Amino acid sequence: MQVNILIYEDNDNLRETLCYMLTLVEDHRVCGAFRNCIQAEEQVKTLQPDVILMDIDMPGMTGIEAVKRIRKFNTTVQVLMLTIFDDNNHVFDAIYAGANGYLLKKSVSEKLVPAIKEVLEGGAPMTPAIARKVIGIMQESAGSTPPDYSLTARETEILRSLSQGNSYKMIAAEFYISIDTVRTHIKRIYEKLHVNSQIEAVSKALNEKLV
Amino acid sequence: MQVNILIYEDNDNLRETLCYMLTLVEDHRVCGAFRNCIQAEEQVKTLQPDVILMDIDMPGMTGIEAVKRIRKFNTTVQVLMLTIFDDNNHVFDAIYAGANGYLLKKSVSEKLVPAIKEVLEGGAPMTPAIARKVIGIMQESAGSTPPDYSLTARETEILRSLSQGNSYKMIAAEFYISIDTVRTHIKRIYEKLHVNSQIEAVSKALNEKLV
């Protein structure tokens, strides 16, 4: 089984080195190598690669933008970002764009071939430092523990239903209780959350992950 | 430099195997090994480990709950989750709880010692499949480009203000327009978003990152 690899890298030396390295590997074939990704969409459609090596910083269009566009019509090709940057924003953006792995150029020589293997086997090759960043980003976005407003179980359920856009009437139907009971619960929720309208309660609930 | 390791694992065989494996490694020392994590908080404070190996599924308290509690007072100890589960929820919960790495029990024998090294060097050891899951979870939560409802600039401002919990009256005051104008804008927003209440509009706006 032949692995078709498509390369985007504006540095001529590095691009040729990558091509050369991959010709030495059995069952690997470079089906294209370009110095920018402006025509990436057509090229991917035509060349049908299994793996794309994508530099981030290229003239004309960044690799991240290219990945976004490719992902609109192809969700199966494996994309390995190849870059000198390892700051949070680049890692974050690349993953959100749809990359499957993230290699630093300085470790390309020893990591490239195993990374291609790993990404084809359903892994997500990253350097340890990047893996830690990814986890760090997730932990940040999780937000710490939500503040405790001492809502009861019932109140929490009702707040959740309210947050999903349900009216008092719909909530009453959902929980098989009277609309007056819904009123009472919501009154207490407002007291506990120190708000006095649905919107405030819902925006507080959504922002502080209470539901 | 000695590495102090604390182990939580309810399976007696595995726990003892882990201890034995680690005694064979130079500069590694098991400073404690317990069959549940009910007293984990005190034990961590007393034993001052550098690395914790934490099983997820234990009687009394799950490893995930234990990590949450430990993280409340110690953010520097490195926690490696050790589990037979690799479904999304467990991975997700463990990371959110504050774990630094995630190993499957079936690969413990060959991966444990390198993983301890990696986590101490600031990495985040994971099996390839778990790395891919982590990235998949992030990509899901990114939710690509927000859908285009063709809101005008003014409508977007007003939707944002609404999402922050402001009433019609407050919005009118904020933008120096009459309350009837606010009504008109909100009417149009509802039409464009295909909703018919504040809550639906706000929850749609927040969920789809329109504001």
Place this chain on the structure above:
DNA sequence: GGGATAGTCACATCATTACGGTATTGCATA
């Protein structure tokens, strides 16, 4: 000039929500 679009304001009506008070039931537990 004419048309499209965005933004503004007004009036009317009905529905829904906010908030005050009051009360009953069941459960846990001190």
Place this chain on the structure above:
DNA sequence: TATGCAATACCGTAATGATGTGACTATCCC
């Protein structure tokens, strides 16, 4: 057993929101 709390339910009033209709102004572009 007495107390407290959660959950349930009802009433009434005032405020706010939802929706339809109509209209005026400014700007941009053909």
